[in-house]
């Protein structure tokens with residue numbers, strides 16, 4: 001399994017992750033991006049376990065403030 005993690009409080013709402021990976025990301029009403037179906041892991045971290053990272057690698061590498069991690 002792979003994991004995608006977003007440190008959501010540090011998101012600046014640029015929309016890049018949504019643009020490069022719309023299958024997994026959308027913009028929230030508060031102007032920050034949302035990782036679809038992610039679990040609240042506490043500490044403003046949101047985590048999603050998936051089999052295939054897919055476009056999340058691109059989302060992680062293109063986030064200008066590096067708040068998306070993949071492992």
Ligand code: SF4
Nearest residue numbers: 011012014015017063
């Ligand atoms: S690319 Fe990074 S800063 Fe931009 S919306 Fe996505 S998580 Fe937020």
